[in-house]
Amino acid sequence: MSSAYLRLAIAAVALGVETALSVYPMRGDGKIGLLIDCLGAASLFTLLVPLLWRGRGVWLPLLLLGAEYVTAEASGQVGAGSVIAYSIGLIVLCELLFWFAELPRAASVDAAAIGGRLFLLVSIGAAAASLSLVALFATSVRLGSALAGLLLGAFAAAALLAIPLRLIRRHGRG
Amino acid sequence: MSRSPKLALYATLAAASFIAALALGRPELAGLGAPFALVLAVGLSLPPPPRVETTVRLSRERVLEGEEIVAELSFSAPETCELQLALALPRGIGSVDEPESFVLGLRRDRPRSIPVSLGCERWGAYQLGELVLRTGDRARLRLADRRIKASAVLRVYPSRERLLALVKPLETQPFAGNRVSRTKAEGIEFADIRPYVRGDRVRRINWRASSRDRVLYVNQQHPERNADVILFLDNFAEARQESEGTLDQAIRAAATLADHYLAVQDRVGVVGFGGIVKWLTPASGTLQAYRIAEALLETEVNFSYVWKRIDVLPPRSLTPQALVIALSPLLDERGMYALVDLRRRGFDLAVVDVSPIPFANASAGGAPDPQALRLWRLWRETLHLRYRELGVAVTEWTGGESLAKVVEEVGAFRRFVH
Numbered sequence: 067m068s069s070a071y072l073r074l075a076i077a078a079v080a081l082g083v084e085t086a087l088s089v090y091p092m093r094g095d096g097k098i099g100l101l102i103d104c105l106g107a108a109s110l111f112t113l114l115v116p117l118l119w120r121g122r123g124v125w126l127p128l129l130l131l132g133a134e135y136v137t138a139e140a141s142g143q144v145g146a147g148s149v150i151a152y153s154i155g156l157i158v159l160c161e162l163l164f165w166f167a168e169l170p171r172a173a174s175v176d177a178a179a180i181g182g183r184l185f186l187l188v189s190i191g192a193a194a195a196s197l198s199l200v201a202l203f204a205t206s207v208r209l210g211s212a213l214a215g216l217l218l219g220a221f222a223a224a225a226l227l228a229i230p231l232r233l234i235r236r237h238g239r240g
Numbered sequence: 241m242s243r244s245p246k247l248a249l250y251a252t253l254a255a256a257s258f259i260a261a262l263a264l265g266r267p268e269l270a271g272l273g274a275p276f277a278l279v280l281a282v283g284l285s286l287p288p289p290p291r292v293e294t295t296v297r298l299s300r301e302r303v304l305e306g307e308e309i310v311a312e313l314s315f316s317a318p319e320t321c322e323l324q325l326a327l328a329l330p331r332g333i334g335s336v337d338e339p340e341s342f343v344l345g346l347r348r349d350r351p352r353s354i355p356v357s358l359g360c361e362r363w364g365a366y367q368l369g370e371l372v373l374r375t376g377d378r379a380r381l382r383l384a385d386r387r388i389k390a391s392a393v394l395r396v397y398p399s400r401e402r403l404l405a406l407v408k409p410l411e412t413q414p415f416a417g418n419r420v421s422r423t424k425a426e427g428i429e430f431a432d433i434r435p436y437v438r439g440d441r442v443r444r445i446n447w448r449a450s451s452r453d454r455v456l457y458v459n460q461q462h463p464e465r466n467a468d469v470i471l472f473l474d475n476f477a478e479a480r481q482e483s484e485g486t487l488d489q490a491i492r493a494a495a496t497l498a499d500h501y502l503a504v505q506d507r508v509g510v511v512g513f514g515g516i517v518k519w520l521t522p523a524s525g526t527l528q529a530y531r532i533a534e535a536l537l538e539t540e541v542n543f544s545y546v547w548k549r550i551d552v553l554p555p556r557s558l559t560p561q562a563l564v565i566a567l568s569p570l571l572d573e574r575g576m577y578a579l580v581d582l583r584r585r586g587f588d589l590a591v592v593d594v595s596p597i598p599f600a601n602a603s604a605g606g607a608p609d610p611q612a613l614r615l616w617r618l619w620r621e622t623l624h625l626r627y628r629e630l631g632v633a634v635t636e637w638t639g640g641e642s643l644a645k646v647v648e649e650v651g652a653f654r655r656f657v658h
Binding site for chain 2: 068069124125128129132135136139140146149150152153154156157160164168169170172173174175176177178179180181182183186190193194197198199200201202204205225228
C-alpha cells in the first residue's frame, strides 16, 4: 500500500478523534464555557500543525485538549466517568499523530507493518481503558489510616520514578 | 539508538495529569495520564530495537544502458519489529514504478525479501545496496537508525548503435585482417598486372594478358590487412543538462565504434585526453572489447588548469598509421590544439564534434542570448573550416541524430579529400 493513502487515512481518523475529543466538553455556558470552547477550537485548529509540518508540534493540540478537559472536569461540566473515554481518545490520537509523522511521504507500506501498528493501537487503547477504570475506581477508595495512605503514596511515587530511572539505565548501557 | 519524541511527550503528559490531579484535588484526572505512564513503563521494559541483518542481491551484475535489473533486498531480525528502509540509489540508477522507501513488518527469525526493479539510466560502474534503516522497539519509544554501505557492484555499459559502414583508415597495419590494403602483395583482391620475373609462381601468370602481348605477365593482389583505430576522447570539458551530457554521447559513440571496428579484426585503442590522461594501447579481440568497455566506464571530466600536449601520451598509445577518431565537444582549447597537433604529426584524423549547442538551448537559466548563440555557432563553423583546411574530416553530431549518419558524412568528406 502506498504511504500517501495511508497517511491520508491516518490524518482523517486523527481529525475525527480530535473533533470528538474537543467537541465533547463543549457543553457549558458562561465564561468557563467560553474558555472551554476556545480551548477546543484552538486544539482542533492546531492539529493542522503536526499534520502539515511532518509531525512537529504534536504536543500543541494535545496540551490544549488536556487543558480543555481539565477545565471542563474541574468546573463540573463533564462527569468523572468520561475520563475513561477521554484517556483512550487522547492516547490513540497521540499514537496516530506519531505514526503519521514516522511514515515516509512516498513509500510502499507492507500489510504486516499496518497490522502491527493497528494491533499496537488496539492494545494501547484497551490498556488505557482498563487503567483509567482502575484509576477511577481507586479514587473511591477510602483509606482507614494515614500510614496506609503514606505507603500507597510512596509506592506510587516509586513506580513513577522507576520510569526515568529505567530510561537512564538503558541509555547508560547503550 | 535515539529516543523518540513520543517518549518525552508521554512523560510530560503523564506528569501534567498527575500534577493537575494533585493541584485541583480531583484524583480522577490521574486516570487521564495513567495510560501514558503505562506505555512508558511497559515500552521501556521491552527489548531495545533489534539489529536487522540485510543482504542485497542483483539479478545481473553487467547490463547495457536502458536495461532493467531486479535487486532483491533480504532482511531478518531477532525480534518482531517494524522496519523502515530507504534505498539510496546513485545518480544514473532509478527505481521503476516503485518508491525507493519501504515500511515492512518483520517477524522474529523469519527472513523477508523484497524485489525492487531498477532501471539503468546511465552508463557507469555503480555500487548498489546502500540502505538507510530505522527500527524501533515494540512501543516505538526508542529508535535505532543505521546506514548500511553498498555491497553489490553493477556495471552499466553504454548502449550501442548499429552502423552499416565505418570510416575506412587510409593505411593498414602489417597484420592480417579484413581490410583490403592499398599495397600490392599476396591477397585475394586483384590489384594490377606486371611483367613476369624469375621466381614468380606459375599459378599467378595472367594468361590472357600474356597471350595478347606474347610476354609473360603476373597478377598482383591487394593483401588483407587490419588497421589501427584510436578513439580519442576529449574529456577536458563537457556540456551537461541534468542526466545527459556531451561526454555521455561521446562514450556511447566510442563504445559503438569500438565494437564495430573490433568486429572487423581491427586493433582498437582508446585515449582519454583531459584533466587526467588515460590510454589503452591498440589490440584486437574479445578481451580488448571488455578492456575498452571497462575503460569507458571510468571516463569522466576531471577539472584541471594544466596545459597538456600530445607529448604526454606514450608512443605505443598512438601507433603510426593509425586512424584517430576524435570525439570532442570542442569546448576546451587544450583539446582543440591536441587535435591540430595530431594532424600536424601526420595522423589520419577524423573529428566528430559532439555538439554542446543543444545543451545551451536547454539551459536552466532560460534561453541563451540569440546574438551570443549565433556568434558561438559562427565561431564553431570557423573552427570546423580550419580543421578541414588541414585535411581533417569534421562533422557536428547532436545526440539526437544517428551516429551512422555522422560516420557516413565523415566517410564522404574523406573520399572527397583523399
